Amino acid sequence: MSKSILVLGRQPELGIAELESLYGPESITEISPNIVSLSLDPRDIDFERLGGSVKLAKYLTDIDSTKWSEIFQYLNSTIPKHLDHLPEGKLKLGMSVYNLNASANDINRTLLGLKKTIKASGRSVRVIPNKAQTLNSAQVLYNQLTNQLGWELLLIRDGNKTILAQTVREQDIDAYAARDQNRPKRDSKVGMLPPKLAQIIINLADRGQKNEGYTKKTVLDPFCGTGVVLQESLLIGYSAYGTDIEPRMIDYSKANLEWVSDKIKGGTNYQLEVKDAMQDKWDKPFDIVACETYLGRPLATEPDSDTLNKIIQDCNFIHKKFLTNILGQIESDTLMSIAVPVWKIKGQNIHLPILDHLEEIGYTELSFVHTKGSKLIYRREDQIVGREIIILTKSK
Known part of the structure; x- marks a missing residue:
């Protein structure tokens, strides 16, 4: 073999x-x-697909x-x-x-x-x-x-x-750099999602490609920002559906996806809309939910406990509202791959409190055999705010 x-x-x-x-x-x-x-x-x-x-x-x-x-x-x-x-x-x-x-x-x-x-x-x-x-x-x-x-x-x-x-x-380091740094619209204030990580987020919600082959799918990103997840979805050959509460982010995503279609020959099958992920309804159908959510305030140094608690409370509120809102809009077999904030304070990871209450909302968190229960965390060494990726499906 x-x-x-x-x-x-x-x-x-x-x-x-x-x-x-x-x-x-x-x-x-x-x-x-x-x-x-x-x-x-x-x-x-499909090596180009792997982040x-x-x-x-x-x-x-x-x-x-x-x-x-x-x-x-x-x-x-x-x-x-x-x-x-x-x-x-x-x-x-x-x-x-x-x-x-x-x-x-x-x-x-x-x-x-x-x-x-x-x-x-x-x-x-x-x-x-x-x-x-x-x-x-x-x-x-x-x-x-x-x-x-x-x-x-x-x-x-x-x-x-x-x-x-x-x-x-x-790995094509030049291609990754171009997809990251050459896009016409970037905004460090909303976070800079690396294309490699966007690929991983999508792939973690796209199980069974070995058996299914490439079926046409639509990827929903309810926090699309500047459109990195949407961009990588198009490059796979999928359709992309991006929404964001901020109109400026929709404009940025539009410019970036037009650039991808023109410069890198990505697909053109995408939809962009201003929507509030905490309360609005999305158009159907969509097959995969893949996103980096709201990560809270950027932190260059460790905050005091009061500031940190306020940041965590704000993020937790948004995530609870979002997860509750989208639950009734997904099918029973829809997978959601979500990058949420995790904070490293005094060498310890501090997780979103809502992650301990996913079953109460109506979700089942999926795990992986080969990660042996390890958390899926992406963080550069000097970062306080990292991303923790969770894979969810609606509880049966």
Whole structure:
């Protein structure tokens, strides 16, 4: 059976939950906290859609050792046998190593040894030197290591053996930057939702793609802001329905979605309206609810307890009203993926109080097999206000 290897992003719980949502828990095997294997051919994985994975590789084989000298011997004897399958031209060779006892210097010495062997076979080759155990996305992309003449070999410790894999896709850092920074309308006051996180939020409410294929769906974002979730929905090929209480945000979303349709060739099937998520009705049908809600006041420093309590009370009120309002407007099988605020104060996470009362309102919170009960929290290290993603469905 074909098998894929995925290297997860900075917050791997989000990446593994995303994969579980789209491809099912049974397809995933955890190798380490940030690396998983998927029982799918890499060609069956829509890598551009994934916000929580940075690298997709084709599983090649297991090496029955974790000793670096023996791994080198295996590569040195095996690589020449595969050179005839490559097109003519100069080969580019790179290497990323995970959880093995090998320094960057060890890896570079190995690469030079492999270079010597490859040249002795009559092929020209350029090696990409390591500054760390792994190559970053920029190194992989700019050195074209996923092209026909590129090889990035992954060596991953898995118990007493080493997995050998070859990278076939790398996250497109330039495309993400363009979708984030080049949009005509941005507003730091309402929060800057990263496109990667928007992808994850959508995917967590879109379970079973492996079985369903791409059925046309409509994504509702009741707090659309500048339209990042809507933008990423269109790029998947879905329809987007965005509402916001503030008319200016609807204008911003309109400008940004027009830009996406023009510059990136996203779809044009979207609807935008001014609506109050706490009391208004949405047009039907919509299949998925995916949004970042109101996160409260931005905080550069930890607030005093009175200020924090006021912020939490305000956010809690809005979320309770919203969840109560939309409950009667969703179908029994509609999934809601919602990013809500979570505050880190004195090293501890403070959650919205309403999250302890979801059943009373009429919701069931869904969990993931491979996250083992961990909260799905997205936060940069220096942030006080993070996002906690919850997946809800109407209680039966």
